[in-house]
Amino acid sequence: MNRLVEIYTDGACSGNQFKDNLGGWGAVLFHGDKRKEIFGGEQNTTNNRMELKACIMGLREMKSTDPRIKLYSDSAYIVNCINKKWYVKWEKNGWKTSKKEPVENKDLWVELLKLTRKFDVEFIKVKGHAGIEHNERADELANKGMDSI
Secondary structure (H helix, E strand, C coil), rough: CCEEEEEEEEEEECCCCCCCCEEEEEEEECCCEEEEEEEEEECCCCCHHHHHHHHHHHHHHHCCCCEEEEECCCCHHHHHHHCCCCHHHHHCCCCCCCCCEECCCCCHHHHHHHHHHHHHEEEEEECCCCCCHHHHHHHHHHHHHHHHH
């Protein structure tokens, strides 16, 4: 039995700087020879929120805590936070940054961390818009999610 699941995620936001904007997220999941694609969208959001949402929704698809998960993202914001353990200080400091400001997107970080603690997840940074097939597909799905609003 293949105990590895790979998840490629991406987020997108049109009009990121405006209040009435559109955002989308997408994920492509692989387990053995099975492939699943998911996407969705929201209004009044940011690109970082959609990147986080893509990771969360991909992990929510997991039916078992058994497999190892490799989660690929082109978001340095997410991969660095997880791999460099920025969240440890955030939690210790009451969800404040080193500048004593509230951590942005706390609600999604809390949810993502809850999921990552439930699974054996490795976060891997990939270069965005660089022809990486499954990352490009996740980007297409994120845009589809944005279009679905």
